[in-house]
Amino acid sequence: MAKPKSGAKKPTPAAKAGAKPAAKKDNAARLDLIRNASKKVATAATKVVKAVAEGAKGKVAAAKKAVAEKVEKAPAAAKKAAAKAAPPAPTTPPAKAGKAAPAAKAAPAAPAGKKGAGKAGGKTPLAVPAGPPVEKPRPRATKLPPVGEPLTKREMEQLLTAGEGRGVMGEGSLKGRLVLSGEMPHLVVVGRDKRELTFLLQGPDQEVLPAYVDHKVSVSGLIKKTTNHSGVVEVRKYSAKKPEVEEVAPPASDSEPKLRYLSPGEVSMAVAAGMGAGIKGFASIRGNLEMMGEDFVLVVSNGGTRQQVSFAIEGKAAVKSLRKHVGQTLQVTGVVDKTSGWGGRITAEMVEPRPSEARSVSRDEMELVHIEGEVPTSVDVKLNHGLTVRLPEQPGATWAIEPTLAKRVGLREANFEPGPNGSPATREFFFTPRNPGNFEVEFFLAKAFTPGVVERSFKINVTVKP
Numbered sequence: 001m002a003k004p005k006s007g008a009k010k011p012t013p014a015a016k017a018g019a020k021p022a023a024k025k026d027n028a029a030r031l032d033l034i035r036n037a038s039k040k041v042a043t044a045a046t047k048v049v050k051a052v053a054e055g056a057k058g059k060v061a062a063a064k065k066a067v068a069e070k071v072e073k074a075p076a077a078a079k080k081a082a083a084k085a086a087p088p089a090p091t092t093p094p095a096k097a098g099k100a101a102p103a104a105k106a107a108p109a110a111p112a113g114k115k116g117a118g119k120a121g122g123k124t125p126l127a128v129p130a131g132p133p134v135e136k137p138r139p140r141a142t143k144l145p146p147v148g149e150p151l152t153k154r155e156m157e158q159l160l161t162a163g164e165g166r167g168v169m170g171e172g173s174l175k176g177r178l179v180l181s182g183e184m185p186h187l188v189v190v191g192r193d194k195r196e197l198t199f200l201l202q203g204p205d206q207e208v209l210p211a212y213v214d215h216k217v218s219v220s221g222l223i224k225k226t227t228n229h230s231g232v233v234e235v236r237k238y239s240a241k242k243p244e245v246e247e248v249a250p251p252a253s254d255s256e257p258k259l260r261y262l263s264p265g266e267v268s269m270a271v272a273a274g275m276g277a278g279i280k281g282f283a284s285i286r287g288n289l290e291m292m293g294e295d296f297v298l299v300v301s302n303g304g305t306r307q308q309v310s311f312a313i314e315g316k317a318a319v320k321s322l323r324k325h326v327g328q329t330l331q332v333t334g335v336v337d338k339t340s341g342w343g344g345r346i347t348a349e350m351v352e353p354r355p356s357e358a359r360s361v362s363r364d365e366m367e368l369v370h371i372e373g374e375v376p377t378s379v380d381v382k383l384n385h386g387l388t389v390r391l392p393e394q395p396g397a398t399w400a401i402e403p404t405l406a407k408r409v410g411l412r413e414a415n416f417e418p419g420p421n422g423s424p425a426t427r428e429f430f431f432t433p434r435n436p437g438n439f440e441v442e443f444f445l446a447k448a449f450t451p452g453v454v455e456r457s458f459k460i461n462v463t464v465k466p
Contacts, residue, residue, distance in 0.1 A: 270283065290326065
């Protein structure tokens with residue numbers, strides 16, 4: 001029997017010959033399934049990114065759900081396909097199978113993240129817009145820092161100098177005015193060169209200090225100059241003082257009225273009855289000079305009636321030579337002070353006599369009826385003729401009649417006549433009736449500057465005959 005040659009090949013069993021091609025086919029099928037699943041997962045992830053960029057929350061949820069389902073289905077489909085293609089007894093080497101299984105697991109998990117989705121889709125996902133900005137907490141300190149080194153004299157000068165001293169820190173005290181800026185208490189300190197510096201007040205008393213706005217406040221604690229014009233004070237102690245209201249002294253009463261001249265309108269109000277009370281200023285007024293005891297009085301309007309306006313003349317320089325002008329017309333210049341509607345006083349600086357006005361009615365060729373003293377009586381007067389009544393005056397008071405009655409009866413003059421040799425002065429009323437009839441004329445002894453105050457009165461009946 002002949003031996004086979006040593007160089008001849010041995011016959012390969014049919015089972016072994018068909019095993020390697022079958023294993024290669026199984027691996028190729030698995031790789032194709034994994035690649036298809038990865039592409040589907042990447043496509044779904046790209047849709048998720050687009051949905052996030054468009055802001056559609058519903059699409060994002062649906063896309064995420066689809067991705068999860070496809071990720072779950074991909075391994076299952078791969079397993080089914082492998083089971084159909086592979087024979088009952090797998091002959092794949094364990095090393096190669098081990099490498100394929102992790103690759104199948106890692107491939108679906110990668111697209112779930114943002115990095116995998118970005119690489120698969122080729123686009124970078126847009127950033128989600130942030131919420132409203134968070135406000136920074138205000139510097140409300142509730143605890144005090146430890147005690148630092150006291151400020152030296154040089155450091156204190158730098159602290160109070162505007163434009164320098166930034167970074168100076170130490171224990172010290174400051175005085176200034178408390179103000180609120182942004183609801184926070186600040187101390188305005190007047191430093192060197194009269195320039196203001198502002199310090200924020202912090203510490204446990206920060207909630208109490210706003211109650212002392214515009215007060216003079218003194219604080220002591222840790223002072224930090226954060227800028228060249230401001231800083232922070234950690235307040236350990238403070239004291240507040242209410243600001244004092246500065247009282248402005250009024251100017252001298254003698255010089256103030258002289259600086260103000262009364263206007264023509266104010267002068268006319270000063271000489272009118274019942275008007276201009278409180279007017280005070282420099283002016284010139286004209287009237288008849290009378291005496292009231294030892295005082296000189298200038299009657300400027302409505303003489304002899306209860307609407308008489310008169311001013312007491314003051315001033316030593318002007319009063320010396322007035323006695324010889326009693327009963328005459330004077331022009332008085334000075335400070336006029338009308339205290340009521342019926343007169344006041346005038347501080348005379350210059351007095352000038354003026355010619356007396358001519359009497360409107362001449363007493364010549366006129367029948368006069370004369371009454372002397374306070375005698376209640378009845379008299380008959382002819383129409384367009386005269387009636388005279390003479391009454392003694394008293395210091396501080398004057399005789400007068402009602403203004404309406406004075407027009408009705410025809411009062412022409414109310415002349416003041418000083419008494420000879422110190423005897424009491426008298427007042428003469430001169431009437432010229434223009435209308436016939438019976439009239440009751442009442443005379444009042446009233447206060448000179450308050451004609452509403454009457455001491456006594458009496459009446460006379462006047463019958464005017466045609």
